[in-house]
Amino acid sequence: MTSRTFPLRRLAVAALATLTLATAHAGEDGGFSAGLQANSRTTPADVGLPVFSGAVAFTESKDDKPGASLGAWVGAFGLQIHALKYRVASSPAAVAAFYAKELARYGAVLDCRDPAARVKPPKEDERLRCDNAPKAGDFEYRVGTARNFRVVSVRQDGEATRFDMARIELRL
Template sequence: MNPYLPRAAACLLAAGLMSAPAWAADEPKGFRIGLEGREQASLADVGLPGYPGARPYSESQGDKSAVTLGAWAGAFGLRLNVMKFQVADTPERVAAFYAKALAQHGQVLDCREPAARVKPPKDSDKLHCDGGLPPAGEYEYRVGTGKQFRVVHVKPLGDGARFDIARIAFGN
């Protein structure tokens, strides 16, 4: 199961109960509520390049390799775009590729570093890594702010690697 989906589901529920997202700023004024769910996402949605030779990954029949989820109510919104891939290259090579790609969007947090997991003050929009260290041999990088960020998680898969890329945006 994708590690971002349980958190995203909880956020979507909260968004539905709370308050239109920043990407709907051109919508007519007024209170609007909406949900979006698609079994697809694109590299343009995530805002990251594709890894050469990568192909979509699904763990089992019916598991989707990409998903877009969104919810908005009033002035609050959430959008989540996630894509899963597999590739014959090593996790180290994939991680290095995406660390460089993420750097084009700002300072990259390496979630293997203890300083990246320090939770900022409640009123801060500073990005941090949730939870503990990624398991040995895995990589997780983040870039952006606490409300708009991208995440790449890379782990071994046989002789190659599996990786998830995501863009998460909380709008208000």
């Protein structure tokens, strides 16, 4: 997997790491539950965003899936990730504009191309930020809080446009 693809495998590793860390902090109370869930039956409704007109689900190999849902929890602490991948013949700018508008239904949209969107807020701050700048010509938008957000990344992929979308929820 290249660094330009949406990190579905990295999200799975993050879910496992989160479960491990949460277990270490769960305490000695034997009354809590813990679990791990994963499946490939993710839908756009799980992410809370529509699919761009004409887009088709995208897989990178015969063993790959176009979507995944991952979850890990220990007691009240948990992580839930829903992610989908698509390709479409439209331009990256058209796809990005569509998703910027769709994401705005959930609040102020961060454009990760803007350096201000990558400034780390103070430790206790719940404001969302972008981790990295997208490559030149690519788009990434986020909306929500640091613990509950949606993200869409868009980039040129040969003659088509590739876009990935996800919803990530963290309960602490």
